[in-house]
Amino acid sequence: MQLKSFLFLLLIISLCSCQKKEIIADILIKNGIIYNGIDNKPSESILAIQGDKIIYIGKKKNVNIIAKKTIDAKGSIVCPGFIDPHTHADRELRKPEKAHNQPFLMQGVTTVVVGNDGNSFFPSTEFKTLYESHGIGTNVVLMVGHNTLRKIVVGRSNKKASEEEIKNMQTLVQREMDAGCFGLSTGLYYAPGSYSDTKEIIALAKIAAQNEGIYDTHLRDESSYTIGLKAAVEEAIEIGEKANLPIHISHIKCLGVDVWNQSLDIIKLIEKSRLEGIDITANQYPYDASATGLQSAVVPRWAESGGKDSLYIRYNNSKLKPKILGDTRKNITRRGGPDKLLIVMTEDSTFLGKNLLEISKEQALTPEETVFEILKVGTTTRVASFNMTSEDISNFMRQPWVVTGSDGNTGHPRKYGSFPRKYRKYVKEEKVIDIGTFINNSSAKTAAIFKIPKRGKLQEGYYADIIIFDPEKYKDKANYENAFLYAEGLEYSIINGVIAIKEGIYNQKRNGKVLTKKDVK
Ligand SMILES: [Zn+2]
Known part of the structure; x- marks a missing residue:
C-alpha cells in the first residue's frame, strides 16, 4: 500500500472510532440565544448543568448529552x-x-x-x-x-x-x-x-x-x-x-x-x-x-443629632425653629420643590400617594412645616424624589x-x-x-467588582445561576402608582442548579445561599 492511501485509511478509522463525548446532566438547555456574560455577541451553544454547576457549554455537535430534564429555549435569551x-x-x-x-x-x-x-x-x-x-x-x-x-x-x-x-x-x-x-x-x-x-x-x-x-x-x-x-x-x-x-x-x-x-x-x-x-x-x-426617608431627604443633619426626640426638642425651641425650617426649605428647593417629593410609604395613609405641595395645601401650612407634621407620625415616611x-x-x-x-x-x-x-x-x-x-x-x-467567586458567567465549573427570558416580553410593570407589580417575561430562573422559576411561574423553591469569598470548590 502506498503511504498516501495508508494515511487516508488511518484517518477514516480514527474518525469512525472517535465517538462524541458523552455527558450525563441534570438539566440541558438547548436552542437558546446564549450570552455568557463576557462576550458582547451571543452564541448558539448548548448548556448542561449537573448538581449546582455548569458542566458543559459549547457546540451541540461535539457532545452527546443525556439529561434528566431538557429546556427548549428557542427564541429566548439564556444568560447568567x-x-x-x-x-x-x-x-x-x-x-x-x-x-x-x-x-x-x-x-x-x-x-x-x-x-x-x-x-x-x-x-x-x-x-x-x-x-x-x-x-x-x-x-x-x-x-x-x-x-x-x-x-x-x-x-x-x-x-x-x-x-x-x-x-x-x-x-x-x-x-x-x-x-x-x-x-x-x-x-x-x-x-x-x-x-x-x-x-x-x-x-x-x-x-x-x-x-x-x-x-x-x-x-x-x-x-x-x-x-x-x-x-x-x-x-x-x-x-x-x-x-x-x-x-x-x-x-x-x-x-x-x-x-x-x-x-x-x-x-x-x-x-x-x-x-x-x-x-x-x-x-x-x-x-x-x-427614594429615601423624608427626614433624610430634607431635614438638616445638624438638627437630627442624637435622634428623633432630639430633633423635636430643637424644633420646639423657638430660637432654633426658624433655622431648622429655613434649612429644610432650602433642601426642598434643592430637590426640585415640594411637588417633586411624592410620599410613597407612611403610617398615615391620608398622606400616601400625594406630593408635599398637595399635603401642605390641605394642611394650610408651608411645605417645610408640613414635613414636621408628617414626620411626627410613625417612623418610616419615605419619598420618591424626582x-x-x-x-x-x-x-x-x-x-x-x-x-x-x-x-x-x-x-x-x-x-x-x-x-x-x-x-x-x-x-x-x-x-x-x-x-x-x-x-x-x-x-x-x-x-468581578465584588470579587464573588465562580458566579456571573456561563462557564464550565461555574455555579449554575442562569436565567432565560423572552426578549420581546421581558419588561417592568411597577410604577409610582403601584410599585409592587412583578416584572414580566422571565421564563426560567435557575439558582445553584435548581429551577426556581419555570415557564414564568415561581415554584416557591428557596435555593439561595449566603455566599462567601471561599466558594471556590
Ligand atoms: Zn444609598
Whole structure:
C-alpha cells in the first residue's frame, strides 16, 4: 500500500472510532440565544448543568448529552443570573414569609448584595444562620456597614470618633470580614455616618483591604448639601487610594438642579483615576426619581443629632425653629420643590400617594412645616424624589464601569423593575446601550467588582445561576402608582442548579445561599 492511501485509511478509522463525548446532566438547555456574560455577541451553544454547576457549554455537535430534564429555549435569551450590587433586601430576607425575595427573582436577579449605604444587620453570623434556617430565594452577599458600627461604638451624636473608638470599629470590621462579608459599605450622607471624617473611613477601609474586601459608598453628597458631588467623589477616591482597595460608588447620579449636567465632569474625574490605576466603578438604577426617608431627604443633619426626640426638642425651641425650617426649605428647593417629593410609604395613609405641595395645601401650612407634621407620625415616611435628568442618567449608563443596581427598597418601583426597565427603556426603546452590554454589566462585571467567586458567567465549573427570558416580553410593570407589580417575561430562573422559576411561574423553591469569598470548590 502506498503511504498516501495508508494515511487516508488511518484517518477514516480514527474518525469512525472517535465517538462524541458523552455527558450525563441534570438539566440541558438547548436552542437558546446564549450570552455568557463576557462576550458582547451571543452564541448558539448548548448548556448542561449537573448538581449546582455548569458542566458543559459549547457546540451541540461535539457532545452527546443525556439529561434528566431538557429546556427548549428557542427564541429566548439564556444568560447568567443578574447580580444586584445594591439592595435593601435584607429587611425582607430576615422575615420567613418574605425571604423568597420574589421582587428580585422575577427580574432575573439571582444574587443580591445587602448591607449597603452603611447599614448592615449586625452581627452578620446571626443573620447568616437566620437566612439559612428559613431559606432564601436568591443568593446573598453581605457587606459590613459603617453607620451600623458607628451607632454601636460612638452613638448617634454629631461627634468625631476618638482613636480608641476607631480601633473598636476596626475590630468589628475585622470580625465581620471574618464572618464572610465582602467589604465595607458607607452611607456618608446619612447620620451618624455623616458625622465621620475621611480619616475615620480610611482607617476602617484598611481593614476591609487587608481582607481583600472592597469599599462601597453612598457618597457624602450627591448634590449640593454639604461638600458637593465632585468633592464627594474625590473623597471616595482618596479613601480607596489611601486604604488601597477598590472603590464602588453606589447609585451614581447628579441629584438636584444645582448639580444637573455635571455627569460628564464626574465621568472625566473617574476616568482620570482609572487611567492612574485606581480601581473605581459604580452602579446605577434606571429611574429619574431617587427614594429615601423624608427626614433624610430634607431635614438638616445638624438638627437630627442624637435622634428623633432630639430633633423635636430643637424644633420646639423657638430660637432654633426658624433655622431648622429655613434649612429644610432650602433642601426642598434643592430637590426640585415640594411637588417633586411624592410620599410613597407612611403610617398615615391620608398622606400616601400625594406630593408635599398637595399635603401642605390641605394642611394650610408651608411645605417645610408640613414635613414636621408628617414626620411626627410613625417612623418610616419615605419619598420618591424626582431629581435627575435623562441626559445625566444616559451619560453614566454608557460607561463600561457602570453596572446595573436597583437600590431596591419598599415604595419605589425600582425594587420590582430595575433590570427589566433598563432592558426595555434603555436597550430596546432608546438604544442607549446594547443588549450584550446590558447583560455583561448586570452579571460578570458585577461579580468581578465584588470579587464573588465562580458566579456571573456561563462557564464550565461555574455555579449554575442562569436565567432565560423572552426578549420581546421581558419588561417592568411597577410604577409610582403601584410599585409592587412583578416584572414580566422571565421564563426560567435557575439558582445553584435548581429551577426556581419555570415557564414564568415561581415554584416557591428557596435555593439561595449566603455566599462567601471561599466558594471556590
Ligand atoms: Zn444609598
